[in-house]
Amino acid sequence: MTGGDATGAGRPMPQTDELAEYLDAVVERALADEPRRNRPRPPDDASTPVGSGVPAARNLAYRAARKAYHLALRPQMGVNEELRRGVAALQGEQAAARVEIATLRDQLLALQGEVAGLELGLAQLHATTERIAAALEKVGVEVPGASEERLDAMYAAFEEEYRGTSDDITRALEFYLPYLEASPVDVQPVVDIGSGRGEWLRLLGSRGWKAVGIEVNKAFVDECRAAGLTVELADGLAWLGSAPPASVGAISAFHLVEHLELRRLVDLLDNALRALRPGGLLILETPNATNLAVGAANFYLDPTHLRPVHPDFLAFLARHCGFVQVEVKFLHPVDGRPDGAGPGDHDAPTPADQMAERVRWALAGPQDYALIARRPAAG
Amino acid sequence: MRVGIVKPDYGIAGGFEAVVDRVGRELERRGHEVARATVPVAGLPSDPYGVAVPETARHDAWEAVRYLAMLEAFRAVDTSRFDVVLSTQPPSFATEHPRHLSLFYHHLRIYYDLSAPYVAAGFADEATHGRAQQAVRRVDDRFLGVPAHFLAGSEEVAARLHEFNGIADRVSVFHAGSGVVEAHLADEPGPRFEHVLCVSRHEWPKRTELFVHAMKYLPDREGIVVGDGGRLDFVRDLDARLSAPGVDLDAVGDAELWLNRAEPRPAARSTRAAGASNVRFTGRVPDARLADLYRDALCLVAPAFREDYGLTAIEAMAFGRPVVATSDGGGLTAVVDDGVNGFVVEPTGAAIAAAVRRLADDPDLARRMGSAARERAASFTWERAMRELEAGIERVTA
Structure with missing residues (x-):
């Protein structure tokens, strides 16, 4: 049975002898793990279903014995020790990060006051400008500078040209549907913050999900309403802030967080958590700056982007704000390969391939990522 | 019941990952509690069982070394919180549990059904490969004794368990359903029979070479290669060479x-005329685009060697497309009935081309075979798959 009937044993060579010795040693160790003798046996009467209803006493005993076995034997492996050290180090890092965040929050509170003052001044300035503009218009002088509406239209055209056709976007968005379908709690209504041209709302509608878009760009709102979609003209953050607690099933925001300053980002997460009902779903998609082409150049194609949000930071922030089951999914690789493609079952790469894979990731890998998180089911 | 799905995590989302995901969701829908225990392949210790790995082994037998590392990891998985364990890729079948059901899709194939061609193709030195193969088969022979029952992913895989490990009495077959079949079986079949499709993850065992060779006999038809994979550069290069004028295809x-x-x-690769090939390579495409490609295809060509299952063939059939497979196509030959819903031919470009030509010349034949193909595809539902799975669970819990 074990003989190499297909390949034969081959001629003995020095290297193969070394190989054979090594393999023999490992295989002996592998085979010496005689679990059915060393490990506690399950109860003889295995027909008692375990875990359905109250477990039988002997099942409890079996589990306890298994536990004891693992506690006693596992430390030998070294792997666990390494894991424990890793976890301890991570916990340390997390504590440090918490302190940093707390400090940042304090600084932000101080800045908030200053900003409020500046905003007041700005509003006054605005009013003065408009008064002057109105006066000038009356006497027939054209006012230079772009109006809000002009900018809205410009940005709509820019999105049309650079974000891809609506069809492409719709196809990419299908990735998220299984998350809604698999959710154990009702994820309706889905509230899409910054709904833009409404591809997501349209896709949701076509699959029978109740969805509402919140959008500040009037050009987009008009376009969506003309297409029969439900969209409110409002600032998404303000809308979320005033939404009744636990009133929303899912909140999505595609390519929004990279437009927000940290304070507004934290607000977004805090308010989203509050607005979601327990178990509700949060979906955030944003450019993946660990792809070098994205981080170095493409991110800045959109002049309204502030700075890339690192996937680790966004995931950290989501957890910090109270979300659970936080997942990061890398999406839309330049070369169309499956995300994070690595070795397959029987065609895994050599170290050279692994290096190539790293380069691929940096240059032709995922251009975006999604953060998917849930409000804790209880509380 | 608490079902623990035990699985290596390769960091990819392939066809098998989709099947396992669906199985998990279906079990949850049926009121089971599903937990996943994964072993990240990227994070395995480099010296399985604490034995220092000599350079020769790391270099020439790294698949076997990694396999042993995975074995060690799966042996250490604590499954005491599960009522039933459902294991997946090898060697997760080594995970200890009294009620262990193995969803067995393949062996470490280069040491089993792919062994001889793997060596013949020069991917490994015969003596080295033989040593590694012996090691892998020794541990497999022992730990394949762990599962109380096997659900083989196809008749082909069940036959391999019998052929290589002498396991026959603990085996039944699990036919995974297909989301594509569910979504499109009711569609109106495409009225036209146009391009010739080859859909796969194009790795070496898929033998995409044969498709490209066959298409050169059919210069008036467009061939479309969908999917990515490690063998694709080789195949593209072959396509360019065979597209040069004056190549003797025979x-x-x-x-x-x-x-x-x-x-x-x-x-002189650059001498070929650009765009002269009748084969197009699309890379991976979104599901909706793939559906469009299936809809009006003349047929699907599936030239793979000893395929585990043949999911893309089943999907093409759901769209009413005949399938051309080869006599050594493994699981594919269980799906394709020669002369009924496609053709099973010798594994050569010329034989595949002749079968495609028959369909191209006779649209009525293509239509008849296409509707037989749809009937065949209709049986690949998740309903049936879950009946087979639940029967397997009953076998291990009874």
Whole structure:
């Protein structure tokens, strides 16, 4: 049975002898793990279903014995020790990060006051400008500078040209549907913050999900309403802030967080958590700056982007704000390969391939990522 | 029941990952509690069982070394919180549990059904490969004794368990359903029979070479290769070479091509006329686009060697497309009935081309075979798959 009937044993060579010795040693160790003798046996009467209803006493005993076995034997492996050290180090890092965040929050509170003052001044300035503009218009002088509406239209055209056709976007968005379908709690209504041209709302509608878009760009709102979609003209953050607690099933925001300053980002997460009902779903998609082409150049194609949000930071922030089951999914690789493609079952790469894979990731890998998180089911 | 799905995590989302995901969701829908215990392949210790790995092993037998590392990891998985364990890729079948059901899709194939061609193709030295194979088969022989029952992913895989490990009495077959079949079986079949499709993850065992060779006999038809994979550069290059004027197609040896024994490529690659090929490579495409490609295809060509299952063939059939497979196509030959819903031919470019030509010349034949194909595809539902799975669970819990 074990003989190499297909390949034969081959001629003995020095290297193969070394190989054979090594393999023999490992295989002996592998085979010496005689679990059915060393490990506690399950109860003889295995027909008692375990875990359905109250477990039988002997099942409890079996589990306890298994536990004891693992506690006693596992430390030998070294792997666990390494894991424990890793976890301890991570916990340390997390504590440090918490302190940093707390400090940042304090600084932000101080800045908030200053900003409020500046905003007041700005509003006054605005009013003065408009008064002057109105006066000038009356006497027939054209006012230079772009109006809000002009900018809205410009940005709509820019999105049309650079974000891809609506069809492409719709196809990419299908990735998220299984998350809604698999959710154990009702994820309706889905509230899409910054709904833009409404591809997501349209896709949701076509699959029978109740969805509402919140959008500040009037050009987009008009376009969506003309297409029969439900969209409110409002600032998404303000809308979320005033939404009744636990009133929303899912909140999505595609390519929004990279437009927000940290304070507004934290607000977004805090308010989203509050607005979601327990178990509700949060979906955030944003450019993946660990792809070098994205981080170095493409991110800045959109002049309204502030700075890339690192996937680790966004995931950290989501957890910090109270979300659970936080997942990061890398999406839309330049070369169309499956995300994070690595070795397959029987065609895994050599170290050279692994290096190539790293380069691929940096240059032709995922251009975006999604953060998917849930409000804790209880509380 | 608490069902623990035990699985290596390769960091990819392939066809098998989709199947396991669906199985998990279906079990949850049926009121089971599903937990996942994964072993991240990237994070395995480099010296399985604490034995220092010599350079020769790390270099020439790294698949076996990694396999042993995975074995060690799966042996250490604590499954005491599960009522039933459902294991997946090898060697997760080694995970200890009294009620262990193995969803067995394949062995470490290069040491089993792919062994001889793997060596013949020059991917490994015969003596080295033989040593590694012996090691893998020794541990497999022992730990394949762990599962109380096997659900083989196809008749082909069940046959391999019998052929290589002598396991027959603990085996039943699990036919995974297909989301594509569910979504499109009710669609109106495409009225036209146009391009010739080859859909796969194009790795070496898929033998995409044969498709490209066959298409050169059919210059009036467009061939479309969908999917990515490690063998694709080789296949593209072959396509360019075979597209050059004056190539004697009958002189191209298919077995030699696949086993990397064909003539070295001509140096002057740039002399070929750009765009002269009738084969197009799309890479991976979104599901909706793939559905469009299936809808009006003439047929699907599936040239793979000893395929585990043949999911893309089933999907093409759901769209009413006949399938051309080869006599050594493994699981594919269980799906394709020669002369009924497609053709099963010799594994050569010429034989595949002749079968495609028959369909191209006779649209009525294509339509008849297409509707037989749809009937065949209709049986690949998740309903049936879950009946087979639940029967397996009953076998291990009874």
